[in-house]
Amino acid sequence: MNQKVKKLLELQEIDNSIRTKERRIDNIMKKRKNLKEEIEEIKEKEKEREDRLKELKEKSQRKNERVDELQGKIEEYQERLDEGIISFKETEALEEKIEHSTERMEKLEDEAIDIMMEIDRREEERKEQESESQSSIDDKTGKIEELKNEKKETRGELNELQDSKKEVRKEIPERLISQYDRLRKTTNEPVVQIKNGVCQGCQMSVSKNTVKQARSSQGIATCENCSRILYLR
Numbered sequence: 044m045n046q047k048v049k050k051l052l053e054l055q056e057i058d059n060s061i062r063t064k065e066r067r068i069d070n071i072m073k074k075r076k077n078l079k080e081e082i083e084e085i086k087e088k089e090k091e092r093e094d095r096l097k098e099l100k101e102k103s104q105r106k107n108e109r110v111d112e113l114q115g116k117i118e119e120y121q122e123r124l125d126e127g128i129i130s131f132k133e134t135e136a137l138e139e140k141i142e143h144s145t146e147r148m149e150k151l152e153d154e155a156i157d158i159m160m161e162i163d164r165r166e167e168e169r170k171e172q173e174s175e176s177q178s179s180i181d182d183k184t185g186k187i188e189e190l191k192n193e194k195k196e197t198r199g200e201l202n203e204l205q206d207s208k209k210e211v212r213k214e215i216p217e218r219l220i221s222q223y224d225r226l227r228k229t230t231n232e233p234v235v236q237i238k239n240g241v242c243q244g245c246q247m248s249v250s251k252n253t254v255k256q257a258r259s260s261q262g263i264a265t266c267e268n269c270s271r272i273l274y275l276r
C-alpha cells in the first residue's frame with residue numbers, strides 16, 4: 044500500500060477515535076446534567092413534604108390556641124355564675140354561652156386530634172421518605188463522581204489523540220490533507236478499501252485503471268463515483 048495512503052488511514056482512525064471520545068464526553072455531560080436535575084427534584088419534593096408538615100403544625104397550633112381561648116372564656120363565665128350575684132336572665136344567658144362555647148371547644152378539640160394524627164402519620168412517612176431520598180441522592184452523587192472521573196480520563200485520551208493527529212498530519216502532503224479534509228466534511232471514512240473491484244464507500248465498481256492506481260506505490264487512487272481515496276490490501 045502507498046505509504047501516504049497508509050498515513051491517511053492512520054489519520055482517519057485517529058479522527059474517528061476523536062469523534063468517539065468527543066461523543067462520549069457529550070454523553071457524560073448529559074448524564075451528569077440529568078442526575079443533577081434528578082437530585083434537585085428529590086430535594087424539592089422533600090422540601091414540599093416539609094412545608095406541608097410545617098403548615099399542618101401551624102394549623103394544629105392555631106386550633107389549640109382557640110381551644111385554650113375558649114377554655115378561658117368558659118372558666119370566666121363559670122366564675123361569674125359561681126359568684127351568683129347576677130339576675131336570672133343573666134344567668135340564663137351565661138349558661139347558654141357556656142353550652143355553646145363547650146360545644147365549639149369540643150369540636151375544635153376533635154379537629155385538633157385529627158390534625159395531630161395526620162401530623163404523626165406524615166412524620167412517619169416523611170422519615171421513611173427521607174432515608175429513601177437520602178440514599179437515592181447518595182447513589183446519584185456517587186454516579187456523578189464516577190462520571191467526573193470518566194470524563195477526566197476521556198479528556199486525557201482525547202488530548203493524546205489530538206497530539207498524535209498533529210504528528211500524523213505533518214507527515215502527509217498538504218494537497219492530500221486538503222483532499223482528505225474536504226471528504227471528511229461529508230463522511231467519516233474518506234479512505235476506503237476496494238474489495239472485488241468495488242469501492243467500499245459507495246459500493247460502486249471502479250475502473251481497472253483505478254484498481255491499478257490503488258495497487259501502485261505511486262500516486263493516489265480515488266473513486267470515480269464518490270471521490271473517496273482508495274486502497275487495496
Ligand SMILES: [Zn+2]
Nearest residue numbers: 242245266269
Ligand atoms: Zn466510491
